Amino acid sequence: MVSVELLLQQIVNGLILGSIYSICAVGLTLIFGVMGVPNFAHGDIYMLLGSYIAFSLYALLGEPFVAMLGVIPISFLVGLVLNYTLFHDLPRRSLTDIMIITFGLSMCIEGLVLIIWRADWHKIPSVVTGSVNIGGLSYAYERVMIVGVTIAIIAALWIFVQKTKWGKAMRATQQNKEAAQAVGISLSRIYALTLGIGFTLAAIAGALLAPVFYIHPAIGLPIGLKSFTVTILAGLGSIHGAIICGFILGVVEAVGGTLISFAYADAISYIITILVILFIPRGLFGRY
């Protein structure tokens, strides 16, 4: 029999885990919603532009906090460059072409990482040390920081998308590209901005987790799969849905593991996603 106290503790664990799922999935959803491109290299962006760039900056500068901040401009710039090169024609291409190109990008990134950093494990030190007591459990400050940063970023993104001219232009593009063009919105600039923001969100997640877990070429795939799961569960293109479903998925895994088995935590989340899609094909928050 599982106690209420244990369940509440697992919910807290799930929310912490879910915050990472949310921030990764929001980036993926943004790219898909605005550009219509499912980026199958999203997990590798998290891995390379987030974790490995943070690690390399730390090796260069010796300061983990600065290293984490440094991934933001780098990943945004890479997003811009890729938009005008590899991704520039993707919104007009078929799904097959998009899959081939983004999968290819994923494989290139993994190969590049193996060549440069090899298959060794890496880690960067925590920005904050120590722990805080929540509900009778002790949590590392860095985990609490992740939740705080995630909430701040999501809030900032919401303000940007809802209140700024560029954000409105992105929403307009997502709703109707032709109409957006008709009123003078430059699709290429919106796509560049979207890809930059999407990459940056994935990179921030990778940098935040670099001191918590470990850095290795294989860490991109699991987070990429989770990002897609959240995106599908939420409904393709629903940003607020991705935020909420990221947290839901984290809680489902933590609580499901307690009730059934932690070895099957992933399977539980995938089964629930499949069931939701079977009965609500557009996802929990999707409109299409």
Next chain:
Amino acid sequence: MLSLISSRKAITKMQGIIIAIVIVVAVASGIAYYYLTLPKLPEEIRIGTVLPLTGPAALVGQDMKWAADMAAEEINAAGGVLGRKVKILYGDDESKPEKGASETERLITKEGVVALAGHYHSSVHMAAIEISHKYMIPDIGVSGMTEALRLKKYPNAFFTHSNTTAMAGVYARFTIDYVKPKTYALLSEETDFGRLISTAIIKYITEHSTAKCVYEGYAKVGEKDYYPILTEIKAQKPDVILINTSGVGVPLAYKQARELGIPATMIGYLYVLKDFIDMVGPEYSEYYFSSNIFARAPVTPKTLPWFEKYAAKYGKEPSVQAARQYDAIYVVCDAIQRAGSVEADKIIKALRETKFVGVRGTITFDPVYQEWGFEYVEFGLVGQIQGGKLVVVYPFGVAEKPAIWQPWAPKPS
């Protein structure tokens, strides 16, 4: 030609002859190409080693690869085997059984290896051994501990290490003798190894003490976030937690247990001290207990020189898996030398007669399971990190220093 394709008339006799000649030439060319491009008998002796070079256990796989490279370099510097150079060919199993099997098949059929020496995960070796058995290629396992591998009694399979029961024994004995718990919890990985060692530990503790297992939990291979499962363990209030994950799962699980402030003695493994301290951090690594250690002790005349050489070359002390891999390469080369041949059946016969002094002891194989299975140095010892160094603390009679009670764990009442 166009008339041949589009014509409704039957082909003429001459056209039929031409077509038949073309088909025969094409088939003959294909057969000739196949045989001409088959790997030729190499000038070198090829030994296959399948390891987790990427994936969650790459930390250990890399150590094993370095050890194998070192063994091959030394053997070649001493003149090779049968006057030929030894070449190690690697396969990456990515910690997946299906990859282990496919890489084993590739090494045997495409690369023409004469023997295999490697494998880290039991589950991977369980899949790969079926392949080596199909081709009857000598297969020396260095880390797969599951008894199921031995029980197959495949004539081509040898094991230069003990099994899960022996490994569980030292864990359990130290727990009973030192911690004297009333309750304990197990955090294992969801693999053959994890399941078997948990079962063996529970059996041993149940037979030799009154301690009760309050939690038996399994996490998937490659798990990164152990907070949920550790939260559940904490709720059970065990006196001691035995951590049986592998690869980077060990330092991650331990570190997160410490972050959660679980007031229990913690015992696990560590593969390489430096890697463990790097992953866990110096603030948490002190006082950690580890079984499965490779101690800097003169087990044979080769042990200490090799230990120092490895540490000097690679910047860190060797893991026990590295020591096993090193010995395994030497064992297979020794067998080929004594067999005087690279034919599989002759190597297998020579392996059965092995008596080789390695860095971990004098290696022989029992006639039934072909296992070198007594409790030798690494399984018999428990170490503790004290002052950033790993010191042997158990068995008490051979301890370098007394064990220090972990300050965060209350003593069982």
